[in-house]
Amino acid sequence: NTHEAECKSKAQKQVCKTVLKHFDAQYSEELGEQWRSARDVLLNPLSWQYGVLLNRFSDLTNLKQDLAELGYTNLFPQTHPESHSQTTPIHLQCFIHRDPVRIPTQIHHPGWLKQYYLLNAASLLPVLSLNVKEGEHVLDLCAAPGGKSLAVLQTATPGLLHCNEVDQHRHDWLLKTLESYVPPAQQHLLSxxxxxxxxxxxxxxxxxxxxLVDAPCSNDRSWLYTPDTHQGEMWLKERTQLPLLQKELLCSALAAVRPGGVVVYSTCTMSRAENQSVVEAVLASYQGVELLELEQHLIDSLSDHFCFAHFHPSVGQLVIPQKGKTWGPMYVSRLRRIY
Ligand code: SAM
Known part of the structure; x- marks a missing residue:
């Protein structure tokens, strides 16, 4: 069956020694002891957990009960909408499991909406940090395959959600995702x-x-499994080019947001050069922008599940994978345009 086939292919994944050597040198310096636990997770794909993001537009009859029977729990236990302790939007429901089990992905059928989207639960942190309110105009600058766009639509009904993707093939994939999850009656909100x-x-x-700038980055999980050394070396070279692209994308986002508006920058690497250094460089060069801390109540509500790295001075937050909490890597930073 597909699950067995997937486990087999994961068990056969080969770590690229060139990339691992590079990570060992860079991350032991940047993260110290925290790199040890992240390393153990990255080197063991069979330990990786998956989040199940429910689609509020689909028919969810029986699904929550089925997930509960399989041992899944809701990452955001629902509280009463009137309650002041409500830290996450009421519609956002992501089920997680303490074991690395995975339910099958659903097949696209025209005219039918998929019930869930499998993702690394830490991917919800940038979306929660964006904190979209009803009617707001939102741009997802680097959107394919569309996981975070979908998550935005679970949190609120924006006035406009503009999803952009530069790569042709990934742009087509993004369209397919939106068609499989968003009902025709809501499609007019999308561009x-x-x-x-x-x-x-x-x-x-x-x-x-x-x-939202969910930037192209040296995705630590997939780079580590580059099939051969030559390609590993090529990617290490490409990696040095990324911070410039990331700064340009972030500056474009700051120009696109209105004064008073918020930009969230995120990556799925732990690399300081693509995270803090990008944000620091943009803050230093872009007039009229301030750094916003992530909201403390959001961090508090997630810290039972996500392991937040400690680094000083803290420009943004980094979720690093740990045994039993394999979510991440995910870096998130929040900026506000003042004028
Ligand atoms: N946000 C997506 C999600 O949650 O499903 C994942 C985005 S992925 C980390 C980054 C994306 O940025 C890739 O699909 C890549 O093709 C795209 N990209 C790369 N350069 C870009 C550019 N100059 N403008 C827009 N998108 C770009």
Whole structure:
């Protein structure tokens, strides 16, 4: 069956020694002891957990009960909407399991909405940090395959959700995702483009209330499993080019957001050069922008599940994988345009 096939393919995954050597040198320096536990998780794909993000637009009859019977729990236990302790949007429901079990992905059928999306639960942190309110105009600058766009739509009904992706193949994949999860009656809220995200700031200055920059990055999980050494070396070279692209995308996002609006920058690498250093460089060069801490109540509500790295000074937050809490890597930083 597919689950067995997947376990087999994971067990056969080969670590690229060149990339591992590079990570060992860089991350033991940047993260110290915390790299040890993250390393153990990254080297053991059979330990990886999956989150099940429910689709509020689909028919969820029986699904929650089935998940509970399988041992899943809700990452965001629902509290009463009137309650002041409500820290996450009422519709956002992500089920997690303490073991690395995985339910099958659902197949696309035209005219039918998928009930759930499998993801690394730490991917919800940038979306929660964006904190979209009803009616807001939102840009997801680097959107494919669309996991975070979908999560945004679970948290609120924006006035506009503009999803952009530069790569043709990934843009098609993004369209497919949106079609499989969003009902026709909500599709008018969506605008999907196929542009270089670096140009959107000058094309639509100040047009959005919120912008998400889920930047292209050296995805630590997949780079470690680069099939051969030659490719591993090529990717290490490419890795040095990423911070420039990331800064340009972040500057474009800041131009696209209105004064007072919020930009969230995220990556799925632990690399300081692609995280804190990018944000620090943009803060130093871009006038009228301030750093916003992630809301403490959000961090508190998630710290039973996510392991937040400790680094000083803290520019953003980094979730690092740990045994039994294999979520991440996920870096998130929040900026506000003042004028
Ligand atoms: N947000 C997505 C999700 O949650 O499903 C994942 C985004 S992935 C980390 C980064 C994406 O940025 C890739 O699909 C990549 O093709 C795209 N990308 C790379 N360069 C870009 C650019 N200049 N403008 C827009 N998108 C870009």
């Amino acid at each position: 999907v483009t196929h542009l270089d995200g670096r140009s959107i700031g000058s094309m639509r200055p100040g047009a959005y209330d919120k912008v």
